[in-house]
Amino acid sequence: MTTDAPRLEIKDICCAFDGRRVVDNVSLRINRGQVTCLLGPSGCGKSTTLRVIAGVEMQDSGEIYVDGKLICDTAHRVPPERREIGLMFQDFALFPHLSVADNVGFGLKTGGKAERRARIEELLERVDLKRFIDGFPHQLSGGEQQRVALARALAPKPKIMLMDEPFSGLDNRLRDGIRDETLTILKEQDTAVLLVTHEPEEAMRMADEIALMRDGRIVQQGAPYNVYTRPMDRAAVAFFSDANVIAAEVNGALARTPFGSFLAPGVPDGTPVDIVFRPQHLRIDFDRAGQGPKPTASDGTAVRALVERSRFMGNESLVEFRLDHDGSVLKSTVPNVFLPKPGTVMWLTIRRDRCFIFPVSERTDKGT
Numbered sequence: 015m016t017t018d019a020p021r022l023e024i025k026d027i028c029c030a031f032d033g034r035r036v037v038d039n040v041s042l043r044i045n046r047g048q049v050t051c052l053l054g055p056s057g058c059g060k061s062t063t064l065r066v067i068a069g070v071e072m073q074d075s076g077e078i079y080v081d082g083k084l085i086c087d088t089a090h091r092v093p094p095e096r097r098e099i100g101l102m103f104q105d106f107a108l109f110p111h112l113s114v115a116d117n118v119g120f121g122l123k124t125g126g127k128a129e130r131r132a133r134i135e136e137l138l139e140r141v142d143l144k145r146f147i148d149g150f151p152h153q154l155s156g157g158e159q160q161r162v163a164l165a166r167a168l169a170p171k172p173k174i175m176l177m178d179e180p181f182s183g184l185d186n187r188l189r190d191g192i193r194d195e196t197l198t199i200l201k202e203q204d205t206a207v208l209l210v211t212h213e214p215e216e217a218m219r220m221a222d223e224i225a226l227m228r229d230g231r232i233v234q235q236g237a238p239y240n241v242y243t244r245p246m247d248r249a250a251v252a253f254f255s256d257a258n259v260i261a262a263e264v265n266g267a268l269a270r271t272p273f274g275s276f277l278a279p280g281v282p283d284g285t286p287v288d289i290v291f292r293p294q295h296l297r298i299d300f301d302r303a304g305q306g307p308k309p310t311a312s313d314g315t316a317v318r319a320l321v322e323r324s325r326f327m328g329n330e331s332l333v334e335f336r337l338d339h340d341g342s343v344l345k346s347t348v349p350n351v352f353l354p355k356p357g358t359v360m361w362l363t364i365r366r367d368r369c370f371i372f373p374v375s376e377r378t379d380k381g382t
């Protein structure tokens with residue numbers, strides 16, 4: 015055992031059901047006080063990874079370490095209740111017949127009665143629910159029940175907290191507050207957290223590190239800013255937001271399009287590429303007597319398009335354009351209210367520094 019070992023480390027975990035591998039060589043390291051989000055579409059193997067770490071599912075191969083100590087491989091297995099791991103799932107189900115105090119104290123196996131009561135009071139105080147200590151779950155709102163569930167999970171002072179979509183049952187207005195509060199408490203306790211979600215906003219809000227999972231594998235990992243701004247492929251862009259895509263082919267390290275040329279250093283001639291960018295990076299200009307803005311190095315050449323439709327989304331507007339030259343549709347988001355009428359002529363440019371260029375192995379590959 016080493017002192018600088020990560021709090022939780024999993025190495026090359028594989029897990030298959032009926033011969034189908036749903037977790038495929040997954041490795042992760044999470045330090046104390048760090049929150050890692052396992053982010054990916056439904057069915058990609060996130061929950062199974064969590065269940066393996068919790069010990070309720072057995073991996074086919076791979077190892078799990080806590081503080082550098084092996085707790086599970088295929089030969090040796092510490093049972094779930096001795097792993098010092100707390101669990102919080104979407105259906106956090108408090109025991110309806112137990113009081114709030116007894117729910118929180120449920121996992122406290124050590125210490126005398128007074129000591130346990132003190133820990134329960136301390137935790138309920140921390141989640142601001144001490145007044146409900148002798149109440150029952152049905153007397154609490156969904157958000158309050160969730161906070162009791164957090165107190166219950168924290169009661170035995172777990173080294174690691176595994177959370178599977180824990181906030182998805184909550185109403186939108188409650189969710190942000192509870193997420194932030196939960197995060198503060200977990201950080202205070204120095205717990206290593208692995209949070210599973212399929213919502214990019216939740217991962218961006220909570221995570222120190224995001225591990226993007228697809229088809230059982232972690233395909234990209236890093237700080238939220240890095241994963242968002244340096245996505246590894248088109249699907250990774252599309253996972254976080256709408257994505258516009260322009261198809262092109264590379265010639266002389268340039269991908270030529272009606273929007274001008276895009277640098278494609280190191281990409282061989284003849285390679286088909288997708289130029290991918292987010293709607294907020296499509297620039298809109300008004301028509302000036304049949305002309306658009308002049309070409310620039312940073313924004314390329316303007317392309318004529320007609321407004322297809324526009325919608326107000328709350329703090330921004332989404333405008334869809336149909337391009338004159340090929341009839342394809344591009345989306346733009348604009349802050350505040352901007353609702354041009356369908357059929358309005360406008361000119362579009364693309365911010366070069368916000369584009370991603372991905373070689374495409376087959377043009378039929380939609381990538382999302």
Ligand SMILES: Nc1ncnc2c1ncn2[C@@H]1O[C@H](COP(=O)(O)OP(=O)(O)OP(=O)(O)O)[C@@H](O)[C@H]1O
Nearest residue numbers: 031032036054055056057058059060061062063212
């Ligand atoms: N016990 C099991 N037996 C057979 N197949 C299973 C079992 N558990 C999970 N699977 C399958 O493994 C795949 C991955 O499931 P998992 O629940 O890990 O995905 P997920 O990414 O958490 O999805 P979601 O976000 O929808 O919960 C799915 O296709 C699922 O049907």
